[in-house]
Amino acid sequence: MNLVFTEAPGLLVWLASFCAVLLSLVVLLSANPVVSAIALMGTLFSTAGLYFLIGNYFMGSIQILVYAGAIAVLFVFIVMLLDLRPSLLRFIPGRKIYVASTGFAGGVLALFLLRVIWQQTTYANSAAINPDFQMTAQQISEHFVSKYQFAFQAAGLLIFGAILGAIVLARSHLKGEKQ
Amino acid sequence: MSLDLIQQTLLSNLNILWPILMALIVGAGVLTGVPIMVMVERWGSAWMQRRSGPNRVGPKGILQPIADAIKFAFKEENLPAKAHKWLFTLAPALAVLPPLVAFSVIPVAGSVNISGVEYPVQVADIKVSLLFLLAITSLHVFSVLCAGWSSNNKFSLFGALRSSSQMISYEIAIGICIVSLVITYGTLDLREIVRLQEAGSDFPAWGLFMQPLAFFILWVCSFAETNRLPFDLPEGESELVAGYHTEYSGFKFALFFMGEYAAMFTAAAFLATLFLGGYNIPFVSESALREFFLGHGLELTAASIATCLLQALSFVVKVFFFMWVFVWVRWTLPRFRYDQLMQLGWKTLLPLGILNVFVSFLLSFWRGL
Numbered sequence: 001m002n003l004v005f006t007e008a009p010g011l012l013v014w015l016a017s018f019c020a021v022l023l024s025l026v027v028l029l030s031a032n033p034v035v036s037a038i039a040l041m042g043t044l045f046s047t048a049g050l051y052f053l054i055g056n057y058f059m060g061s062i063q064i065l066v067y068a069g070a071i072a073v074l075f076v077f078i079v080m081l082l083d084l085r086p087s088l089l090r091f092i093p094g095r096k097i098y099v100a101s102t103g104f105a106g107g108v109l110a111l112f113l114l115r116v117i118w119q120q121t122t123y124a125n126s127a128a129i130n131p132d133f134q135m136t137a138q139q140i141s142e143h144f145v146s147k148y149q150f151a152f153q154a155a156g157l158l159i160f161g162a163i164l165g166a167i168v169l170a171r172s173h174l175k176g177e178k179q
Numbered sequence: 180m181s182l183d184l185i186q187q188t189l190l191s192n193l194n195i196l197w198p199i200l201m202a203l204i205v206g207a208g209v210l211t212g213v214p215i216m217v218m219v220e221r222w223g224s225a226w227m228q229r230r231s232g233p234n235r236v237g238p239k240g241i242l243q244p245i246a247d248a249i250k251f252a253f254k255e256e257n258l259p260a261k262a263h264k265w266l267f268t269l270a271p272a273l274a275v276l277p278p279l280v281a282f283s284v285i286p287v288a289g290s291v292n293i294s295g296v297e298y299p300v301q302v303a304d305i306k307v308s309l310l311f312l313l314a315i316t317s318l319h320v321f322s323v324l325c326a327g328w329s330s331n332n333k334f335s336l337f338g339a340l341r342s343s344s345q346m347i348s349y350e351i352a353i354g355i356c357i358v359s360l361v362i363t364y365g366t367l368d369l370r371e372i373v374r375l376q377e378a379g380s381d382f383p384a385w386g387l388f389m390q391p392l393a394f395f396i397l398w399v400c401s402f403a404e405t406n407r408l409p410f411d412l413p414e415g416e417s418e419l420v421a422g423y424h425t426e427y428s429g430f431k432f433a434l435f436f437m438g439e440y441a442a443m444f445t446a447a448a449f450l451a452t453l454f455l456g457g458y459n460i461p462f463v464s465e466s467a468l469r470e471f472f473l474g475h476g477l478e479l480t481a482a483s484i485a486t487c488l489l490q491a492l493s494f495v496v497k498v499f500f501f502m503w504v505f506v507w508v509r510w511t512l513p514r515f516r517y518d519q520l521m522q523l524g525w526k527t528l529l530p531l532g533i534l535n536v537f538v539s540f541l542l543s544f545w546r547g548l
Contacts (some may be wrong), residue, residue, distance in 0.1 A: 035263075061311045061314045068314075070347075073347065080324065
């Protein structure tokens with residue numbers, strides 16, 4: 001009987017991880033962009049659930065507030081208005097190259113992630129679930145400007161590049177219409 | 180398994196069982212409040228418009244909610260021909276879930292003392308409950324968007340777009356007001372905020388007196404967030420039939436209905452917690468109440484439970500005050516035009532909120548000098 005109570009949080013961790021993986025597969029494999037966007041919300045929500053389960057309520061709340069609540073809403077909003085029919089998306093020129101390169105990059109990333117998880121995981125002895133552990137905003141921002149400064153700046157550059165890319169793509173579309 | 184062993188197991192695992200018990204009590208409380216509120220709304224509107232209101236089912240029409248529920252349960256479920264089946268089914272569930280989950284971080288009463296340990300009367304007592312509440316309520320948009328898009332109906336889609344842009348706009352004003360509140364209270368913990376508003380026998384130190392402007396803005400925003408009149412454009416009958424839930428019938432529609440009222444309850448509880456002292460009873464502190472009950476021959480556990488019951492009663496009274504104002508406003512004011520709604524949100528409430536943040540920052544800085 002006692003075992004049920006001590007193991008319950010661990011089971012919830014498995015449930016949240018299962019949901020996150022399943023929903024991210026739906027994001028990738030669904031032919032309907034709206035379903036993908038909603039599943040993305042579900043993935044972010046399950047990840048937030050993982051944060052809650054390791055006792056990091058601040059990160060979990062921020063995850064829901066910023067990603068699931070704001071960014072995913074924008075995704076859904078835009079995708080719904082774009083009228084993207086699955087039949088239109090199937091015939092993008094050079095699709096095979098895109099798929100192959102994305103698959104390769106994703107595979108490499110997944111390999112690194114698995115390595116990190118293998119090395120760092122302390123979940124196995126279930127001691128990682130510590131309800132007293134609560135990371136504050138101050139601690140997180142201190143990490144940003146000290147230990148993880150390079151990653152922080154690199155992520156900023158990456159987003160900057162993505163914004164530039166989006167503008168270039170939109171501009172080329174406009175030029176094509178003028179001709 | 181003997182009775183002793185069961186009792187021992189329950190006591191030793193109380194830290195896990197307590198939240199489950201609280202979830203059952205709070206969830207049942209909110210879901211029981213919904214039919215009561217529906218009756219209050221129908222009686223209230225009838226009273227304001229000099230009609231009779233529901234008066235046929237049971238004495239004074241008091242069994243009307245049960246009749247409504249039976250009717251909802253037995254109505255035919257309608258699935259439009261080109262609707263997206265999964266999302267169409269998912270949307271009503273998403274309408275009920277966020278308000279109920281958000282209620283889990285709202286402190287309903289003080290704490291109960293069981294064998295020396297204080298258990299807070301709240302489902303989840305977390306340090307960042309204010310942030311959590313904001314985060315969860317922002318998910319309410321998804322049900323509206325899902326419902327509107329998956330119905331494959333122009334009226335539904337228009338209703339969903341109106342509703343979601345309205346909710347997103349007013350969420351910004353809410354966020355700004357929360358910033359000024361956090362400056363005043365210095366914490367994101369709702370239980371701590373309620374404790375700070377406890378003044379004992381002095382004049383109540385409610386948030387209403389510390390942040391009157393934030394209270395006003397949040398109150399107006401709560402009408403827009405719950406899609407109630409005067410901001411119920413997503414459901415404007417004369418333009419959009421019924422907005423995003425036009426295509427829903429039977430129990431799925433009932434879920435949207437329940438979701439709307441549950442969201443009102445959450446908004447009312449949110450306002451009561453932040454501005455009306457939460458579960459505090461004016462002029463009486465929690466320790467004084469407990470002392471009173473201990474002095475009348477109750478044990479510590481029984482005394483703390485009695486204190487909590489009184490505090491929960493005070494909380495429910497405050498929540499129902501706000502719920503009544505929701506009803507009152509709905510049957511008094513006409514609907515805004517859409518541009519007026521957006522102007523109010525972006526050009527009036529948001530600048531006022533930012534001004535309020537500046538003033539509260541300067542005041543707290545002045546006090547700290």
